[in-house]
Structures are given as structure tokens and as C-alpha cells.
Amino acid sequence: MxxxxxxxxxxxxxxxxxxxxxxxxxxxxxxxxxxxxxxxxxxxxxxxxxxxxxxxxxxxxxxxTTNYAKIWTTVALGSGLVNSVLVAGSVALVCAFLSVSTAYVLVRFAFRGKLTILRLLLALQSIPGTLLLLPVFVLFSSASTYVGIQVVGTRWGLFITYLTFALPFSTWVMVTYLRGLPRELEEAARIDGASSWRILTRIVVPLSWPGIVVSGIFAFLLGWNDVLFASIMTTPDSRTAAVALQVFGATSEGGALPVYGQMMAASLVCAVPVVVLYLVFQRYLVGGLTAGGVK
Structure with missing residues (x-):
């Protein structure tokens, strides 16, 4: 030929x-x-x-470059970046590995109610977050009254909030990805005596890194960019970078000369972690987003 x-x-x-x-x-x-x-x-x-x-x-x-030196005292950007990294990073890690295990069960096992769970996960994505703002705040604020646990104003309360919204989407991403993995590898491992947990950790997870990275990055962006929930679920000590920028912009508008230069510098500093994240995991993003598109 x-x-x-x-x-x-x-x-x-x-x-x-x-x-x-x-x-x-x-x-x-x-x-x-x-x-x-x-x-x-x-x-x-x-x-x-x-x-x-x-x-x-x-x-x-x-x-x-004085704007970049002033923002650390004017905006208190350092504590906001630390809170954002801790909350969004923990949400990304937990959400990525919970979604791959949940998707593995939904894709590889047959049980009653599986289709209903998949439909509920899809239905959760159609609910606007603004509709859940008041119920989530009332639920978490009442926890200190009835249970004695302070949730509002803590980092872990914000972590639970973001995990609730990020996990359904990440699970759908992993369900789509795992459907494209060949079953023969898992069947061969099961013939050799491997348990389901061993198949998940030794075969499924190493082959699913692109999908795991995509679900983790989307969960990270949800926590990093959110202002709505973070503005009512945090205190000045647990305030994220996005809320710090919002407060800084609102307070600077009332001055004689708005500090636009510092606002631009702070915005660029907050955008750097996301840009670095995309550059580092770019090759995984391409594979994870296109997975399941071609059968």
C-alpha cells in the first residue's frame, strides 16, 4: 500500500x-x-x-511596583489567599477522589436505584445556587443553637458548602470518563483474585488521572471564584480572597481617589494560582474534557 x-x-x-x-x-x-x-x-x-x-x-x-507592595496591608490579601487555598484546595482533593469512587460504583455495579441516583445528580446541576443561599445559611446557623457546633464563620463550614455543590458535577465527569475505560482490565484483575478496592486503587485511579484532574480543577474553581456563599459564611478571619477583593473594591469607591492601581494588582495576584494550575495540568485537562466524546 x-x-x-x-x-x-x-x-x-x-x-x-x-x-x-x-x-x-x-x-x-x-x-x-x-x-x-x-x-x-x-x-x-x-x-x-x-x-x-x-x-x-x-x-x-x-x-x-508600589501597588504590589501596598495590597498586602491595604487589602489584607495574604490571609484571604491562605483561606482560599486551604478551602478550595481541600475541596478539590476530597471531591476528586470521592467522585472517582462514587462513579466507579455507579458505572460498574448494578443495584436498585442506580438510575435514580444518576438523575438526581443531574437534577442538582439545574438548581441555581442563589436559591439555596438562604436555606444553607439558616441550616448552618441553626446548628450552633440546636447542636452546639459553630459552622458559620469557619473554614470547614465553607468547605462543606462547596463540597455539596462540586461533588455532583465531579461525579458526572467521572461517570462519563469511566464509561470509556475497558472492562477487560478489571475482569482480568478480578480473575487473578483482586478485590474491588484493589481494582479501584491499582487500575481505575491510575487510568483515570485526566478525569480526576478535571473534576478537581472544576471543584477548585468553584471555591476560588465564589463570592456569594463566602460573603455570608465567613468572618474577617476566615474571609477568602474573592470576598477580600469585593470588600476592598466597595470601600475604596467611597474615598476621594479610588485606589484602582491596587485593585488591579490584587486582581492579578489572585489570578496567578488559577493560571499556574491550568498550565501545570493542561495535558490532563485536554484528555479529561474530551473523554467520552468519541466511542
Whole structure:
């Protein structure tokens, strides 16, 4: 069998291309402009003085890094970042490994009510979080009265809140991923005498790293970006970085000169962990998000 010629491969790629090359180049350029222009403005404003940013200068006349030094005392960003990392990181780790074990049971075992559980997990995703804000707060605040356990204002109370919302979605991601794994590997291990727990830890988990990373990152982003629940479930000591930014923005607007430069610097500092997370786990994200799409 002769290999296809270079011209034939090029024609095939042109036929399968969704858009013509010039139109694709224009579309990508427009998308890059929409994405990069706000990022460049935030970066330039963080290196500019507050007066220059208030005047509307897009590029700084003189670069200064004082904004990055002031935010640690003005915003108290350090404690907020620590709380966000602790809460969102613990939610990501627990949610990732709970979802893979739950999805393994739902995919590989047959029992009464399995389809109902899957439908309930899907139905939970359609409920807006704003509708559950008041019930969750009332439930957790009443725990100190009836049970004697203080939940509101603690990190672990915020952890339970985020885990409640992140676990159904992460379980659905892992259910989709585990359905694409071959059953033959597990059957061969079971013939050799491996238990279900050993199959899960030695076969399923190592093969499911892309899906685990995707579910963990989405759970991390839920805890990192949330302002609604964190604003009512935390105190100044347990306040997350997102709430610290919101409070800083609200208080600075009342001043004679809003500290826009510090606000931009604080926003960039809070965005760095998420960018690093995506860069580190990029190859796992591509495999996990496309899993189950092609059978």
C-alpha cells in the first residue's frame, strides 16, 4: 500500500477544515483582541499610579511596583489567599477522589436505584445556587443553637458548602470518563483474585488521572471564584480572597481617589494560582474534557 501523497493530505485537511483559512485567521485575531486587551489593561493599570488610572490612561507614563507592595496591608490579601487555598484546595482533593469512587460504583455495579441516583445528580446541576443561599445559611446557623457546633464563620463550614455543590458535577465527569475505560482490565484483575478496592486503587485511579484532574480543577474553581456563599459564611478571619477583593473594591469607591492601581494588582495576584494550575495540568485537562466524546 502506497502512502498518500502530500498534496492529497493537504486537500483532505482543507476539505475537513470547518472554516476557510483567511476567515479562521480573522476570527482568531478578533478573539485574541477581546481576550488580551483587558488583560493588558489590568497589567498596565497595576503598574501605574492611582491618579493616572483615574484619568483614564491606558499605558503608564512611568512604571511603578508600589501597588504590589501596598495590597498586602491595604487589602489584607495574604490571609484571604491562605483561606482560599486551604478551602478550595481541600475541596478539590476530597471531591476528586470521592467522585472517582462514587462513579466507579455507579458505572460498574448494578443495584436498585442506580438510575435514580444518576438523575438526581443531574437534577442538582439545574438548581441555581442563589436559591439555596438562604436555606444553607439558616441550616448552618441553626446548628450552633440546636447542636452546639459553630459552622458559620469557619473554614470547614465553607468547605462543606462547596463540597455539596462540586461533588455532583465531579461525579458526572467521572461517570462519563469511566464509561470509556475497558472492562477487560478489571475482569482480568478480578480473575487473578483482586478485590474491588484493589481494582479501584491499582487500575481505575491510575487510568483515570485526566478525569480526576478535571473534576478537581472544576471543584477548585468553584471555591476560588465564589463570592456569594463566602460573603455570608465567613468572618474577617476566615474571609477568602474573592470576598477580600469585593470588600476592598466597595470601600475604596467611597474615598476621594479610588485606589484602582491596587485593585488591579490584587486582581492579578489572585489570578496567578488559577493560571499556574491550568498550565501545570493542561495535558490532563485536554484528555479529561474530551473523554467520552468519541466511542
Amino acid at each position: 502506497t502512502a498518500p501523497r502530500k498534496g492529497a493530505r493537504r486537500r483532505d485537511s482543507e476539505v475537513t477544515r470547518l472554516l476557510p483559512r483567511p476567515l479562521l485567521a480573522v476570527l482568531l485575531t478578533v478573539l485574541l483582541v477581546f481576550v488580551l486587551v483587558p488583560v493588558v489593561y489590568v497589567l498596565s493599570a497595576s503598574l501605574n499610579s492611582d491618579a493616572a488610572v483615574a484619568r483614564g490612561d491606558f499605558l503608564p507614563t512611568e512604571f511603578t
